[in-house]
Each structure stands twice: as C-alpha cells, then as structure tokens.
Amino acid sequence: MMNQNEVCKEFQTHPDVIEAARNDLLSNVEYEYMSVLFKMVSDPTRLKIINALFDRELCVCDLMVLTGMSQSSISHQLSKLKQTRLVKSDKRGKNVYYTLKDEHVRQIFRQALEHARE
Amino acid sequence: MMNQNEVCKEFQTHPDVIEAARNDLLSNVEYEYMSVLFKMVSDPTRLKIINALFDRELCVCDLMVLTGMSQSSISHQLSKLKQTRLVKSDKRGKNVYYTLKDEHVRQIFRQALEHARE
DNA sequence: AATACATATGAACATATGTTCATATGAGGT
DNA sequence: ACCTCATATGAACATATGTTCATATGTATT
Numbered sequence: 001m002m003n004q005n006e007v008c009k010e011f012q013t014h015p016d017v018i019e020a021a022r023n024d025l026l027s028n029v030e031y032e033y034m035s036v037l038f039k040m041v042s043d044p045t046r047l048k049i050i051n052a053l054f055d056r057e058l059c060v061c062d063l064m065v066l067t068g069m070s071q072s073s074i075s076h077q078l079s080k081l082k083q084t085r086l087v088k089s090d091k092r093g094k095n096v097y098y099t100l101k102d103e104h105v106r107q108i109f110r111q112a113l114e115h116a117r118e
Numbered sequence: 119m120m121n122q123n124e125v126c127k128e129f130q131t132h133p134d135v136i137e138a139a140r141n142d143l144l145s146n147v148e149y150e151y152m153s154v155l156f157k158m159v160s161d162p163t164r165l166k167i168i169n170a171l172f173d174r175e176l177c178v179c180d181l182m183v184l185t186g187m188s189q190s191s192i193s194h195q196l197s198k199l200k201q202t203r204l205v206k207s208d209k210r211g212k213n214v215y216y217t218l219k220d221e222h223v224r225q226i227f228r229q230a231l232e233h234a235r236e
Numbered sequence: 237a238a239t240a241c242a243t244a245t246g247a248a249c250a251t252a253t254g255t256t257c258a259t260a261t262g263a264g265g266t
Numbered sequence: 267a268c269c270t271c272a273t274a275t276g277a278a279c280a281t282a283t284g285t286t287c288a289t290a291t292g293t294a295t296t
Contacts (some may be wrong), residue, residue, distance in 0.1 A: 007182075008178075008189070013179045014180055018176075018184060021184055024169060025166070026149060031165045031166060032162060033124035037202055038156050039282095040157075044153045047152055052217060060126075062139070066140060066143065071242080072243095073285055074244085076244095076284075076285080077284085078246080091292095094243085095293095096244090104229050104232060104233035109152075111225045112155050114158060116155065125242070126243090161254075175250080191254075192255075193274055198272075209262095210272060211263070212264065
C-alpha cells in the first residue's frame with residue numbers, strides 16, 4: 001500500500017521532457033472551449049443533424065423525418081447546437097430553418113469520418 | 119395541445135430536400151464510431167493529456183505533473199484512450215510510456231483549437 | 237377569434253461519465 | 267525474499283446528459 005504523496009517524486013519523472021511539454025500546454029479556458037465543441041459533436045443524434053445540414057438548410061420537421069427522432073428531442077438538440085453557435089436558425093412562416101454556422105465543424109466532421117472508416 | 123402523430127404530416131415537410139439529404143446520410147455504425155472518437159476528446163483532462171503527448175512520449179508520472187490530476191485519474195483516462203486506439207503504450211522498466219497513435223486526432227485537435235481561438 | 241400546425245421548453249427520469257479511495261499488480265533495487 | 271516505486275483497476279459516489287411527456291408559444295388559415 002502506498003500514499004499518493006509518495007508517488008512520482010520529482011527526480012523520478014523526466015524534468016527536461018516535462019519542461020518542453022509545459023511550453024506546449026494551453027490555458028484551461030482553451031481546453032474548456034474545445035471540450036464544449038467536442039461534446040456537441042459527440043452525440044449520435046446531433047451528428048445526424050449536422051450531417052443532414054451539411055449542404056442545405058432544413059426545418060425541424062425535415063430533421064425529424066431524416067433522423068427518426070422525436071420533435072422534442074430534435075428541438076432540444078438544435079437548441080444546444082444554437083447556444084454553442086454551431087447552427088443558426090431562420091424563422092420563416094410557421095417553420096424554423098436551420099443551417100450550419102461554423103466551418104470548423106465541417107472539417108472536424110470530415111476528419112472524424114475518415115477516422116471511422118479506417 | 120397536440121398529439122405527436124399529428125406533427126409534421128408528410129406534405130408539410132420538404133420532400134425534395136429530404137430526398138437529397140437522405141442520400142448524404144451515413145450508417146448508424148459510422149455515427150457511433152464518430153461519436154466514440156469525439157467523446158474521447160470531449161473531456162478537458164483527456165484534452166490535456168493529448169496535448170501533452172502531441173510531440174513526445176510521456177510516462178504516467180510526467181502526465182500527472184503536467185496536468186495536475188491524480189495518478190488514478192490519469193491512468194483511468196489513459197486506459198480509455200488506449201481502448202479506443204488513440205494512444206499506445208510502451209512499458210520500459212518501471213514506467214509505461216504513452217504516445218499518440220492516431221493522426222486524425224492531431225488534425226481534429228488543431229481544428230478545434232482554431233475554433234476555440236475565434 | 238378560433239383552430240391547426242410547427243416549434244420550444246420545463247420537469248422527471250434513466251443512463252453515462254469522471255473522480256476518488258482503496259487496493260492490486262508488476263518491475264527494480266537491496 | 268523483501269521493499270519501494272510506477273501503474274492499473276474495481277467500487278462508490280456525484281454530476282452531466284439525452285429522451286420523453288406534458289404543455290407553452292407563436293404563426294398562419296378559416
């Protein structure tokens with residue numbers, strides 16, 4: 001049995017490498033922003049929505065049909081995507097039309113798809 | 119008050135656009151794989167780990183020092199990253215050295231960082 | 237104004253996820 | 267063999283997240 005305090009005493013790590021790595025570290029705020037973005041694209045329902053919106057605008061009903069999810073679920077997810085500025089909405093008549101807003105999302109989506117297909 | 123069955127009757131959506139979108143849809147398996155990848159990079163602790171490992175191999179103790187997280191937490195996270203094949207490990211002596219394994223992760227990380235910095 | 241439809245939203249619920257704590261495993265030094 | 271150190275891991279716990287249900291909001295249509 002051992003105490004956490006006794007783990008990894010300074011001289012047993014790799015100080016030179018740690019120093020080099022430390023220069024590459026980002027701020028906690030940056031990690032948090034990245035985390036938020038990735039959380040948004042880490043749910044299959046939202047991925048379907050993003051995929052469907054990739055090249056066109058769609059209303060909520062269109063998205064219901066395409067994803068097979070309930071109206072409420074789609075609305076909740078669109079709400080989150082909007083809060084995090086990944087989509088924007090345009091209300092016209094009774095419908096609300098959504099489009100992708102962030103080009104990084106497209107890039108990230110494409111990369112992940114390549115990864116998935118390996 | 120209205121019933122879900124009454125929502126979005128076929129003719130009130132946009133059949134032509136839906137048809138176009140349907141051709142772009144992926145399989146559920148693909149969405150799941152993408153989801154798994156994004157979940158892995160959606161936690162700040164794992165993002166720190168990935169960032170630290172970006173250009174070098176590090177042992178668990180190095181990662182503890184760099185991230186300020188407990189040994190147990192780091193080990194659990196590395197275990198997940200290994201299961202999803204984002205890192206690989208190399209045991210040498212008492213230490214286990216980790217490196218990034220997937221080039222897509224680097225690309226995705228860079229894109230997300232750009233996004234975060236806007 | 238009354239109704240029908242499209243969308244939004246709060247509350248409740250179940251599940252997933254990350255951290256900690258305690259302890260196990262395994263390698264090196266003595 | 268024994269001890270120390272580095273790492274792994276199971277269980278418990280708290281928090282976050284996604285879906286559903288019920289209902290609210292807002293825009294046309296009659």
